[in-house]
Amino acid sequence: MGYPHPSHPKETVVLSKYFGDAGARSFDGWVQRGGYEGLRKALGMSREAIVEEVKASGLRGRGGAGFPTGLKWSFMPKDVAKPHYLVCNADESEPGTFKDREIMRWTPHALIEGCAIAAYAIGSERCYIYIRGEFTEPWRVMSAAVGEAYAAGALGESAFGSGRRIDVVLHRGAGAYICGEETGMMNSLEGKRGNPRIKPPFPAVSGVFGMPTTVNNVETLAAVPHILVRGAEWYKGLCLGNPKSTGTKLISVCGHIQRPGNYEVTMGTPVKDILYEMAGGPRPGRTFKAVIPGGSSVPIMTREEAEEALFDYEGIVAKGSMLGSAGMIVMDDTTDMVYQIWRLARFYAHESCAQCTQCREGTAWTTKVLERILSGKGKQEDFQLLLDLSEQMTGKTICVLSDSCAAPVVSGIQKFRSEFEAYMTGSRQPSMAAV
Amino acid sequence: MTPRSAHGGHGTETVPHAPVFVGETRARLEGLFGKYPTRQACLLPALWMVQEERGWISEPAIEEVAGVLDLTPAYVKGVVTFYTMYHTHPVGRHFIQVCTTSPCNICGAEDVARALVEKTGCRELGATSPDGRFTVVEVECLGACGFPTPILVDDDFVEDVTPDKVAAILERYT
Numbered sequence: 091m092g093y094p095h096p097s098h099p100k101e102t103v104v105l106s107k108y109f110g111d112a113g114a115r116s117f118d119g120w121v122q123r124g125g126y127e128g129l130r131k132a133l134g135m136s137r138e139a140i141v142e143e144v145k146a147s148g149l150r151g152r153g154g155a156g157f158p159t160g161l162k163w164s165f166m167p168k169d170v171a172k173p174h175y176l177v178c179n180a181d182e183s184e185p186g187t188f189k190d191r192e193i194m195r196w197t198p199h200a201l202i203e204g205c206a207i208a209a210y211a212i213g214s215e216r217c218y219i220y221i222r223g224e225f226t227e228p229w230r231v232m233s234a235a236v237g238e239a240y241a242a243g244a245l246g247e248s249a250f251g252s253g254r255r256i257d258v259v260l261h262r263g264a265g266a267y268i269c270g271e272e273t274g275m276m277n278s279l280e281g282k283r284g285n286p287r288i289k290p291p292f293p294a295v296s297g298v299f300g301m302p303t304t305v306n307n308v309e310t311l312a313a314v315p316h317i318l319v320r321g322a323e324w325y326k327g328l329c330l331g332n333p334k335s336t337g338t339k340l341i342s343v344c345g346h347i348q349r350p351g352n353y354e355v356t357m358g359t360p361v362k363d364i365l366y367e368m369a370g371g372p373r374p375g376r377t378f379k380a381v382i383p384g385g386s387s388v389p390i391m392t393r394e395e396a397e398e399a400l401f402d403y404e405g406i407v408a409k410g411s412m413l414g415s416a417g418m419i420v421m422d423d424t425t426d427m428v429y430q431i432w433r434l435a436r437f438y439a440h441e442s443c444a445q446c447t448q449c450r451e452g453t454a455w456t457t458k459v460l461e462r463i464l465s466g467k468g469k470q471e472d473f474q475l476l477l478d479l480s481e482q483m484t485g486k487t488i489c490v491l492s493d494s495c496a497a498p499v500v501s502g503i504q505k506f507r508s509e510f511e512a513y514m515t516g517s518r519q520p521s522m523a524a525v
Numbered sequence: 526m527t528p529r530s531a532h533g534g535h536g537t538e539t540v541p542h543a544p545v546f547v548g549e550t551r552a553r554l555e556g557l558f559g560k561y562p563t564r565q566a567c568l569l570p571a572l573w574m575v576q577e578e579r580g581w582i583s584e585p586a587i588e589e590v591a592g593v594l595d596l597t598p599a600y601v602k603g604v605v606t607f608y609t610m611y612h613t614h615p616v617g618r619h620f621i622q623v624c625t626t627s628p629c630n631i632c633g634a635e636d637v638a639r640a641l642v643e644k645t646g647c648r649e650l651g652a653t654s655p656d657g658r659f660t661v662v663e664v665e666c667l668g669a670c671g672f673p674t675p676i677l678v679d680d681d682f683v684e685d686v687t688p689d690k691v692a693a694i695l696e697r698y699t
């Protein structure tokens with residue numbers, strides 16, 4: 091369902107089937123809708139068989155990096171000599187993205203079930219779900235659902251009488267985008283500042299509390315029960331583009347669009363269908379100018395690039411950007427691109443944890459140079475300055491927040507250079523007081 | 526009794542800190558200990574409990590948390606200041622967070638922020654209204670970009686806010 095709008099015939103509703111249906115929130119309501127079949131089935135399988143099934147489905151991480159989920163699980167040690175942990179990343183803070191929120195608000199048991207299956211598959215008895223502090227409503231819904239799952243015996247000492255212990259603990263964040271980065275999240279869970287860690291060691295070797303850990307996104311885990319119930323072949327078959335991108339994907343569409351919301355599509359669906367048919371196209375009398383397809387951390391696409399792209403991991407790369415978190419930010423011809431790129435740079439400057447010089451200095455200086463341009467004091471040399479800064483910020487830091495700031499800046503200069511020049515030459519009035 | 530010297534050596538503490546972690550709150554915190562392999566992992570939850578009870582996290586509260594979890598006050602302070610949702614100063618009775626990040630920004634979020642500042646009497650972002658009723662702060666993406674502009678009033682998430690709706694929303698909070 092194109093929540094909060096009615097479902098569109100071109101959507102493939104799997105995860106979003108019960109968005110907006112309050113009856114699906116309770117344990118009994120979920121069971122009536124076929125819920126917990128996946129967990130029951132999983133508990134009768136071996137750990138290895140579950141990992142193989144998920145590998146065969148082609149499921150890739152929905153948190154941003156698109157790493158194959160089954161493969162990630164297979165990195166966890168086979169023998170459980172010390173505690174293993176599953177961490178569910180519900181920190182959803184990437185500008186443009188609001189899909190995990192709807193999964194938790196409407197189908198909390200889908201997530202709990204996915205967490206329980208994944209925990210069992212990686213040899214873990216405990217899953218922490220790290221929910222961003224601002225998500226007050228999802229927190230309430232999830233808390234109630236976890237309580238019900240324990241009461242019904244789906245969680246606890248012996249999940250569904252299997253003799254296997256599975257605990258789910260909700261953990262509340264407190265406002266920090268960087269805690270969405272998996273190693274920052276692990277530090278935060280340990281009661282520390284959320285600074286990302288240098289890798290290696292990778293989480294599967296030494297993660298939260300120094301133990302083998304797997305971190306997965308909410309949407310990734312919510313897809314797992316469906317794969318177990320309906321089979322890897324079915325999931326793999328949900329594919330219109332190329333076989334490397336399978337299944338359905340929730341796309342959060344926002345910005346200058348008639349019907350903002352979450353749309354669930356089969357991988358490989360043309361972006362044009364999403365923008366014009368499902369989400370209703372531009373506002374009356376307007377045309378699209380730019381689309382940021384994967385949350386704010388990916389390169390900006392022009393309207394033409396977006397309209398030609400297929401929505402899957404490779405399809406978006408082929409048109410110069412990345413699928414990221416699938417938060418699609420749509421900007422029409424009224425948008426001041428320089429101002430919005432500045433606003434994004436300011437976001438990254440605010441959220442940098444400041445461990446790495448390139449990121450701390452780079453995000454701050456990028457913001458300042460953009461402010462100079464917006465105040466009408468920019469010079470031609472500022473293009474090179476911004477590009478040099480971006481170069482220094484890419485591929486050189488502990489995590490990719492720094493690279494994420496560079497992405498909109500570099501693509502913005504490449505694709506919307508004349509808008510920067512208009513500020514420099516004075517043909518556009520300053521939109522900010524001189525700094 | 527010699528008054529205990531306060532933090533950083535400025536002045537003395539005349540009003541003793543009433544502990545947060547007693548009775549039911551203490552029991553709630555101790556109930557969390559079994560869910561994590563370390564005490565330190567209970568730091569964020571403990572700080573939330575302080576803020577829920579007192580509205581903000583004071584220096585004496587930081588010392589108390591440190592004592593309860595076997596950490597040092599300086600360490601706890603370092604963690605408190607990393608996270609934007611913990612208040613290190615008292616705030617208004619109702620705390621309003623408004624998103625102005627790009628997706629909301631292009632849909633008019635700055636106008637919503639201005640309306641909030643004006644209608645609450647806060648005069649500027651980050652400030653508290655003279656009657657102590659509201660504090661308004663600008664925040665980054667609230668994870669609800671399809672419902673521009675979302676605001677968070679205390680624990681109430683309000684979607685689709687436009688400047689003309691601000692006055693009616695504020696009326697609900699006295």
Ligand SMILES: Cc1cc2nc3c(=O)[nH]c(=O)nc-3n(C[C@H](O)[C@H](O)[C@H](O)COP(=O)(O)O)c2cc1C
Binds near residue numbers: 150271305307
């Ligand atoms: C700065 C930064 C912020 C991130 N924020 C999130 C987030 O909010 N939610 C999320 O699931 N992944 C986020 N990620 C990606 C995680 O590090 C990690 O790759 C992901 O949670 C793994 O889960 P998956 O394999 O299921 O996608 C972020 C990464 C970076 C570098």
Ligand code: SF4
Binds near residue numbers: 449450492
């Ligand atoms: S790149 Fe930035 S956010 Fe990431 S660890 Fe370095 S300073 Fe922190």
Ligand code: FES
Binds near residue numbers: 629630665667
């Ligand atoms: S940008 Fe405002 S909620 Fe995401």
